[in-house]
Amino acid sequence: MTTDSAGPETSASRGVDKAAIVIAGLLAAVALVLVYDANQIPATTMYGMGPQVMPVVIAIGLGILALANLIDAVRGHLPARESADPVAVLLILAGLALLIAIIGFGGGFILATTALFVTTSAAFGRRAFVTDLIIGAVLTTVIYLAFDRLLTLSLPAGPLERLL
Amino acid sequence: MDTFAALAHGMAIAVQPMNLLYALIGVFLGTAVGVLPGIGPALTVALLLPVTYKLDPGGSLIMFAGIYYGGMYGGSTTAILINTPGESASMATALEGNKMAKAGRGGPALATAAIGSFVAGTIATIGLAFLSPYLVDIAVRFGPEDYFALMCVAFITVSATFGDSPVRGLTSLFIGLTLGLIGIDKLTGQARLAFGVPELLDGVEVTTLAVGLFAVGEALYVASRRHHSEEKIEAIKGSLWMTREDWKRSWKPWLRGTAFGFPIGALPAGGAEIPTFLSYSTERRLTKYPEQFGKGAIEGVAGPEAANNASAAGTLVPLLTLGLPTSATAAMMLAGFQQYGLNPGPLLFAERPDLVWGLIASLFIANTMLLVLNLPLVGLWVKLLAIPTPWLYAGILVFATMGTIAAKPSVVELSMLAGFGVLGFLMRRFDFPIAPVVVGLILGPIAESQLRRALAISLGDPMTLLQSPISATLLAVALIALVAPFALKGLGRFKANED
């Protein structure tokens, strides 16, 4: 509901939804992990309720929901999905991975966010890499200067930031 | 000192031209930093506190109040414009606000948020000035069992954010509850679901989850559907300002939001999220235009925004009267006061009335400045949506990650942000609602700790939940709220069958 729901409702006729079955399976798996983890917690509480009770309660809830999702999946009670563009998604994820790597290796804010800017705009279909690179670099440099220098926010500094 | 005379005296100091300028600068800086997703008002104040050091006590107090209000409003701006609540309290705003923005009604949404904040802030500040001593007596009577009952009411209201399928809504909620379990258990210090990763011991940060699910997830989702180019964001459609109709539909939600926000904010463990969601679900039930909810109903912006601001003024009640900082924001306020040698506590009103009333006057002034600064800016904000989509989303991602980078620049935290982005994308793709996840993460741990505290005090006797009159009343309210819709629906069906 935070986004527009995916397309027109043509679900009833589509039969079993494999992806939804995977979701139900994942929920059940999470429930099992919760129970397993709760069993690892030593029971130490003298009064009231221990730390292992709530995980079990939530696990039971997840188990029921896994079942409900499974029923929905088998009945095909799910809204139809439109085809997605995997390249765009992978491009943005690559951008995020680059950002994390650059920050992790001390490459600094400007390099990291410029990389994210360029990959994201490419994901949205832009092919003018050089233009976007320049726009991204200028934008992030201005952001860096405004927030780090003027507003004294602490943003990670790399080789580029030290030049400024 | 007579309350009115004291307030008038504080006001006289606050309206000096220099102080008005400080208020304006404060509001501007606060808005500028507060718009960063993941940087809520508390962090905004924390980051900008050094800027106020250079001024005299009066001036810096006023600038401080301005930063605070600016930071609050900044979070709502991103919630409405780019569906990225800057903090958990503006999540309810994003639900309808962003739908309005996408339909070209971003202007009225921002306006009703700003004016609603102003109205709520003003009423709540008056409440703070006159009702503090009485409210605080009630507030300390709230014990753990009463908070647990309050959480039960809050959980019921979450269902308003579920969308059409209760199964998928509940699934989202339980994902959030599961995430809330991660980390050290507050009551026994035992690690849960940390799998030996030390960084996980402190649990999942609400802002990281919210920014990941909302901003990153949204960007991924929109990019994946780019070739279905039917969805166009329209910057402005119809009036940029609130129409007569908008005013008519906004003023009651403002007042109701204030009525939720101020008292709950005054509770030591009340918080701002519960009143905003209570307000949202109330407006949803009371509206004359139920068909618009989920598609951009102005009531759904006006109410929660007012509740958010009123609760912020509410947290000042225990802070000023007892010296209790009951939220991260209040803790920052406390740090701010201490810069000026002001020690909130039971003796504050008696010992330093000048500074207390100066502060309350500053809050009035800052609130007014917020309106003065932001109403003219509404047009500018809305035009941001006219930026070509590739750059718009690239910019959103840069700002979204920047909040996390500035707040906690660790690889683990950024990886969690990316991971939550993927989760947000998948949930959108399979049509699971997003908001209940964040609500589960916020409310789950509070409800659990309060219940366990209550049971520890009662030595494991669950009847303690019914023996406290406050708790019993709240639980009854929760039960009615839970059962009533089903009962009404059943009745409706029964009637339909008879026809």
Place this chain on the structure above:
Amino acid sequence: MAARTGGRRRTASLLSEGKIKKREPLARPWRGPLKSFCARLIGASVAVTFVVTFLAGAPASAQQLELKVMAPAAPGGGWDQTARAMQQAFVASGVARSVQVTNVAGAGGTVGIAQFVNGAKGDGNQLMVNGFVMVGALAMNKSPVTLEQVTPIARLTEEIQVIVVPAASPIKTAQDLAAALKADIAKVTFAGGSAGGVDHVMAALFAGTVGADAKKVNYIPFSGGGESLAAILGGKVTAGISGLSEYDGQIKSGKLRAIGVSSENRIPGVDIPTFKEQGIDLVLANWRSVVAAPGITPEQKKTLSEAVEKMVKSDSWKDILKQKGWDDAYLPGDAFAEFLKKENVRVTDVLRSVGLVKS
């Protein structure tokens, strides 16, 4: 003054809980609009120190120290404030040429100490702030890294703990509370800070000392000073435990009654009896200390110890202590190493007895 720090500490606990970053102006003196101001300030203080050291005839070699101090917590908390205070005093007293403070937050210092032990091994220019809470946190989190691996330098400060009851409570003295504990320990509820923290340890120690079963202490942890204070004021719990300065305002205004403090002797200017003079042998303080990296040479240890000693004796450190309301508890060298060991044993025993640590 005490009330002032009280607020600060409470702020700090809430901050670390909300994981909020609070910027101290000193954090990066060379950035932003503060740059020129700080440059001037530090320039001036360096000049003054130079003259002072020159007059005192101190050797200039210490000027060469370039230190890194890790605060194993988020900015704003007690450890962070200690690290930044050290930074200020080191530089202002001319003991070190530059001091850089880094924050590694997480799980009561568990994350920070792991990074310190692995990353700073053999480095004679790195220090880490730690304290009472870390002892318990390491034990509870089953940390593979322990305090035995670091090189103890000195204890710096401490804060005395207090037990309070609501003003209307029938409990008037520590002995009344002891009697209540012995009558029915389950019915005596204590409110305080996080599980395994200093407040919790104190509740268990109090019960154990008066002859009740420490294992059965009904301790209820609250998040942040605000919530526990509300629970005490509202009469939801029997008693509350906290640092003395935190409840100072409430005690003075008569809303809370202090039934005892955990110091060895009466604190000057504080009209609260110690537990000892009430016949309960309980002495406890929330201390903070500084340690160096593992595997450093004896010379490196000596240099660092001397630098810390000079820093602690400097006027700027004394000013900071006064300003923050911290009690000087300087304890250097082997005496501190001994103290650390004893506290480790004591805290781990208590936590084991209340079931927080599995043996």
